[in-house]
Amino acid sequence: SSVATAYQEVRNDTTETVWAVFGYDSKSKNKILVSSTGTGDWDEFVSRFKDDQAQFGFIRIITESESKRAKFVFVSWVGRLLGRLQKAKVSVHKASVKEVIRDFAVEVHAEEHVELEEDIILLRLRRAGGADYGSGLARETLEKKIANRAERQDLIDRNILKE
Numbered sequence: 001s002s003v004a005t006a007y008q009e010v011r012n013d014t015t016e017t018v019w020a021v022f023g024y025d026s027k028s029k030n031k032i033l034v035s036s037t038g039t040g041d042w043d044e045f046v047s048r049f050k051d052d053q054a055q056f057g058f059i060r061i062i063t064e065s066e067s068k069r070a071k072f073v074f075v076s077w078v079g080r081l082l083g084r085l086q087k088a089k090v091s092v093h094k095a096s097v098k099e100v101i102r103d104f105a106v107e108v109h110a111e112e113h114v115e116l117e118e119d120i121i122l123l124r125l126r127r128a129g130g131a132d133y134g135s136g137l138a139r140e141t142l143e144k145k146i147a148n149r150a151e152r153q154d155l156i157d158r159n160i161l162k163e
């Protein structure tokens with residue numbers, strides 16, 4: 001299936017597909033293909049990002065709020081084992097991918113899996129998402145989980161987490 005088809009499947013509440021990961025065709029280094037799609041959770045989605053690859057991902061997340069609204073996250077992944085030329089190519093191709101994948105609340109650029117921890121992404125979704133009906137307790141618990149992490153400042157410095 002095409003990138004556009006997979007994107008529409010993730011956006012559509014009536015399909016079971018909640019995420020899609022896109023990668024480069026091994027024959028044509030510039031062609032982007034659907035690598036995998038799935039119905040599983042955040043961890044399943046993140047497990048598809050490989051240290052030796054450049055990839056893109058799109059996932060639907062139902063926020064734990066009274067509104068139960070679907071929110072979307074776009075990920076550009078540059079595995080830490082990639083060479084400089086391959087890494088540079090991603091920023092050019094990301095613009096093309098975003099012509100198809102347009103509607104998302106949060107965009108994440110990551111080079112390591114720690115940057116894709118679910119707690120951090122959920123916090124960013126809450127902050128990006130307009131009306132936040134989530135319980136104060138849930139938000140406070142999430143804030144505390146992240147506040148006590150040693151890498152918190154590093155995440156702030158790399159603009160992954162806002163202060």
